[in-house]
Amino acid sequence: MMDIILMILVGFRLFVLLVHGSQEFNYHYVKEPMNWTNAQAYCKSNFTDLVTITDEKELQEILNNLTKENVSDAVIWIGLKDINMTNGTWSNGETFTYRNWNKGEPNNKQIACGCMYYHRNEVNHNGTWNDCGCNNTRTAICYAVKRKFHAVNNAMIWVSAFQYCNSYYNGLATIRSGRDEWHLLKHLNETNIQEKVWIGMRSSMIFGHWFWMNDDPITYQNWINDTSEGIRDTCFCTSLDPNQKKWVRQACAERASFVCYTDN
Template identity: 75%
Template sequence: MNSFHRLSRWINMMGSILIILAGFRLFVLPVHGSQEFNYHYVKEPMNWTNAQAYCKSNFTDLVTIADEKELQEILNNLTRENVSDAEIWIGLKDINMNNGTWSNGETSTYRKWNAGEPNNRMLACGSMYYHRNEVNHNGTWNDCGCQNPQSFICYAVKRKFHAVNTSMSWLSALEHCNSNYNGMATIRNEREEWHLLKSINETNIQEKVWIGMRSSRVFGFWFWMNDDPVTYENWVNDSSVTLQDNRHCAILDLNQTEVGQAGLCRTSPICLLQRVH
C-alpha cells in the first residue's frame, strides 16, 4: 500500500470517528440557552391595556407563564431586583369567570389561581401576587378590573428569527445566513417553534422555509449546524427513511401545521434566518 492510499485511509477513518463523536454529543450535552426569555419588571403603575402597549413597544409582550418552573424563575427575578410586595399585571386577558387567554396568542393551559379565583363577574385581566418574604413568594393569580393601575412584567424573546423570502438552495441559504445573521434557524423546543411560526406568519411566506438541520449521509442522524443539541423533533414523515442526496437537509413545512405546531421534512429553497439576543 503506497503512502497516498495509507493517508487516504487514515483521513477516512478519522472522518468517521469525528462523525460518531458528533452524533454522540447530540445526546449527552445539556441544552444551552434553555431559558428562552428575559423578564422586565416595570414599577410605574398602568392599566392593563397601557401596560401591554408598553411591553409590545419596548419588549415582546406582557409576560406569559407556561409552567411552574417559569413562574418560579419570574418570582426569583423579582426577588433579585428587590421588588416590594405587589400585585402585578401578567398577560392574561378576557377573563370572565373562566381561565382567559394569553395576550400574545400562546395556548398554554397552566394557571395558578389564588383560592376562590377567578370570581370577577365582569370582564377581567390577570394579575400575580408577589410577597417578598413569603415562602416561594406566593405567585398566585387574581382576576381584577383591567383599568386598575398596577406595575407589570414584560418579556422579551432571547432568540429572534428573520425569514428571507428568496428562493435558494440549502447550501446557499446556509452561506447567506452565516454571512448576514447568526446562522440558520434552530428549534430547541415546542415553545420556541411557536414563536418562530408567529414571526413567519407576519411575512408573506406561506409554504416552506429552510432550517439549519441536516443529516449525516454516513450514519443517518440529524444535527443542527450551529452545534445546538437535538432536543426537540416534530417530523411530518419518518425521519429514519433511507436518505437520498437531495433529501439530507430539513425544512419547516408551514402547510403541515396546526395551531402552534409544525412538521419537518427535507425539501425547499426558502431560507429562514435568526438573530440571537
C-alpha cells in the same frame, strides 16, 4: 457538488431579570405603575409582550428572580386578558392551558385582566393570579424572546440559504423547544409565508444522524415523516411546513424560502 459543499460547511426604570432556564426568554420588571392596556403596549414596544406563564417551573423561576432583584411586595400585571369568570386568553396568542388562580378566583363579573401576587417573604412568594380591573394601575412583567427569527421570502437551495443567513444574521434558524417553534410559526404568519421554509438542520452523510449547523444540541424534534432510516450516504436537509406545523425531510437541492436567526 452539492454534497461536497455541504460537507465543507459542516424610559421607565426596569429590573432586568435572569434569563429563563431554557434560554428562550429574558424577563423585565417594569416598576412604573400603569393600567393593563398601557402595560401591554409598553411591553410590545420595548420587548415582546406581557409575560406568558406556561407551567409551575416557569412561574417559580420568575418569582425567585423578583426576589433576587429585591422587588418589594406587589400585585403585578401578567399577559392574561379577556377573563370572564372561568376563562381568559394570553395576550401573545399562546394557548391558555396552565392556571394558577388564587382561591375563589376568577370571580369578576366584568371582563378583567390578569394580575399576579408577589409576596417577598413567603416561602414560595405566592404567585397566584387574580382577575383585576383592567384600568387599575400596577407594575408589570414583560418578556423578550431571546432568539429573533428573520424570514426571507426568496427561494434558494439549502446551501445558499445557509450562506445568506451566515452573512447577514447568526445563521439558519434552529428550534430548541415547542415554544421556540410557536414563535417561529407566529413570525411566518405575520410575514405571510405559507410555504415550507428551510431551517438549519441537515443529516450527516457519513453517520446518518441529524444535527444543527450551529452546533445547538437537539432538544426538540417535530418530524412529519420517519427520519430513522435511509439517510446514510445521502444528505438531506430540513424544512418547516407552516401549514402542518411539522418538520419535513427534503432534498437539499430543492428551492424554498428560509428563516435566519439572531441571538440577543
